[in-house]
Amino acid sequence: MKRIVVIGAGHVGFYVAERLSKKLRSDIKRGQVELMVIDPNQHMTYQPFLPEAAAGNISPRHGVVPLRQALKHCTIVTAGVTEIRHAERKLTIQPFTGPTREIEYDEVIIAPGSVSRPLPIPGLAEIAIGIKTMGEAIWLRNHVLQRFDIAATTDDPDVRRKALTFVTVGGGFAGAETLGELEDLTSTVVENYPEIDPSEIKWYLVEYADKIMPEVGPQMGAYAARQLTKRGVDIRLGTTLKSCEGGHVVLTDGEEFDSDTIIWTAGVMPNPLLKQTDLPIGPKGHLEANTRLQVATGVEAGTDQIGEVVEDAWGAGDSTQVPDTTDFPLPYCTPSAQHAVRQAAILADNVYRRHVGRELQPYKHKYIGSVAGLGLYKGVANTYGFKAKGLLAWLMHRGYHLSRVPGVGRKGRILADWIVGFFTKREMVQLGEIHAGREPFEAIAAGSDPVRAQKSAE
Ligand SMILES: Cc1cc2nc3c(=O)[nH]c(=O)nc-3n(C[C@H](O)[C@H](O)[C@H](O)COP(=O)(O)OP(=O)(O)OC[C@H]3O[C@@H](n4cnc5c(N)ncnc54)[C@H](O)[C@@H]3O)c2cc1C
Known part of the structure; x- marks a missing residue:
């Protein structure tokens, strides 16, 4: 054989x-x-859906494809x-x-x-997270939403400010889409927290180059930057991260602040x-x-x-x-x-x-541009020279990726998520406790307080 x-x-x-x-x-x-x-992994990850999964627009399970079900005639080794x-x-x-x-x-x-390309920046390895896997998307969602409960229950203004400050490093489509989706999420979720004023939420987009989203061309990239700025995102171009030890962020333009959340999308290797x-x-x-x-x-x-x-x-x-x-x-x-x-x-x-002994064919494909979502009903697109923004671009983004994700069943599940999301309020549940799943039981078995054990493990 x-x-x-x-x-x-x-x-x-x-x-x-x-x-x-x-x-x-x-x-x-x-x-x-x-x-x-x-x-x-026992599944294929459809990476362009990671930002939508992090924002809760689709269920994380629907953005991945189980290999054993989809590749029935292959031997799968996990x-x-x-x-x-x-x-x-x-x-x-x-x-x-x-x-x-x-x-x-x-x-x-x-x-x-x-894989994400980390740089030797002090503190980066300890605090930052990439967005390449569904596990990272789930973690990020739980982490971001948990910051609201931290901010709403603390008496310490520094802890509160740090919890409500979010940083994305890298302005390519992975970074901009993730930021766009999560900023959209946080701006809606805050409506359920009367203790927090929306102006307290701060999003930074830090990009070394002088523009964001080169994948959609300079004109649409500039539109995306304007769109995000209008939503209150602080975009720092020609800037990068100098250090982030213990969550104390120092940028190369001299700005310093504290943040619990650093999303690292500055390149892959x-x-x-x-x-x-x-x-x-x-x-x-x-x-x-x-x-x-x-x-x-x-x-x-x-x-x-x-x-x-x-x-x-x-x-x-x-x-x-x-x-x-x-x-x-x-x-x-x-x-x-x-x-x-x-x-x-x-x-x-x-x-x-x-x-079968036939001649091999060469690969040749001209890059046709990209579509990107920047949160619900917002997007930017440049494909075959056709430029679109706002709702039209967002529909193009969703339509394109829905057509590309493998399997009819998977497409149906994603479509159902979107339709339910359209008619219902935004899903704001965070399940941060899954990151410390066994701690409550361990604490009970040891005769200590399960809630305290779980919270400190999270
Ligand atoms: C958030 C995000 C959004 C994106 N959006 C877009 C978009 O809109 N349009 C676009 O064109 N591109 C987009 N991309 C880029 C695109 O997803 C990648 O270029 C594409 O997935 C690359 O395909 P690949 O098969 O080379 O690698 P991958 O799809 O990353 O697959 C690699 C596989 O190898 C497995 N693997 C890793 N290590 C090992 C090992 N040691 N042994 C065995 N298996 C291993 C991994 O688990 C994974 O399943 C996006 C990427 C991200 C992260």
Whole structure:
């Protein structure tokens, strides 16, 4: 039996596995091919829905896709890959329990994506949170809403000010969308807290460049900045975080204040797993590949060259530098779901073509722009040169992502969340207690106060 392993079941891995398992269905049924998908999560995360999940517009469960239900003809392994020794066609996984385990393969598709790129800023690792996983979105929602209960019940004005000050570092679409959704949430939730005046809530957007949201172009980016400023967001351009020890934020423009919440979206880097492989890695830590999505060396940026191919290894998505052969100003495809899902289709087809001895096809896709939500009924879009803002852009954002999220059932659940949300009041429940789920029972068993134990653990 030939084993094809897909590492990572995100935008690339999930769609590759789905498409390839259809193409290889009869070989899989006959036991001639095994398509194995390895991911530490048992679900695919549809990342563009993370801000909506953090804001509570959709249920977190509806923004992810359970692999075992969606990829019925694949072997699903819920574990993280820790090393790839391609020369031996072997990889190592870390299961949930027990020691690491080796898996042999014939072909490998490498798509572990990217991770938040932290900088060595004092205090950042201790206090900040990224927004790359559904766990982070859930944590963020609970944390932000919990700040209102902290502020409403404390007598200390410093604690109150710190709780109601929120900072997002990074003004790309992940940062701006997350801020836009959460600011919208906090401005509604405060109506239920007569103890808090809305003017006490402070949101900062800190961006090193001189503009935000480059993904939607300068004109729409400027509109997004104006929109957020009108809502009271303090946007600091050409600025970054100097330190945030103990929540004391120091910006490079000299401003200092305290905050309990620092959302870090200032860039991503290729998954560090790539360092634990014998495969060719580019200067920024990406897997090197050609436009056929084969791992390859000696491929000039922005060209269709095939280079020196590493047999039986494929890569795409955020973790791979795929040459962009359109006239887009950058020589490699930018990290986006737009490229990832389209690369996934070509990659699956090429693996199949190679399987049946056909010629491989190159990947070429001109970036079409982006759509982004900035809170309920607010958005910004620039696709195929068509620029939109406000309600129209927001509808485009929702419509586009609804059409892209995998599975009819999932689309139905998300649509139902939106419809219910339209006719009902905003969901303001925070379940911060899940972060300290066992503490009350442990405290009771030890004869102490369960409420105190849980609150201190949260
Ligand atoms: C908040 C947010 C909003 C976004 N909005 C947009 C948008 O509107 N439009 C757009 O085009 N793009 C958007 N993006 C970017 C887009 O989601 C990514 O570019 C895309 O997901 C990349 O796909 P990928 O398959 O390379 O990686 P991912 O989708 O990140 O998948 C990587 C997978 O690998 C798994 N993995 C990680 N480590 C290991 C390991 N050691 N072993 C095995 N598996 C592993 C992960 O669990 C994950 O499932 C957004 C991103 C974020 C964070």
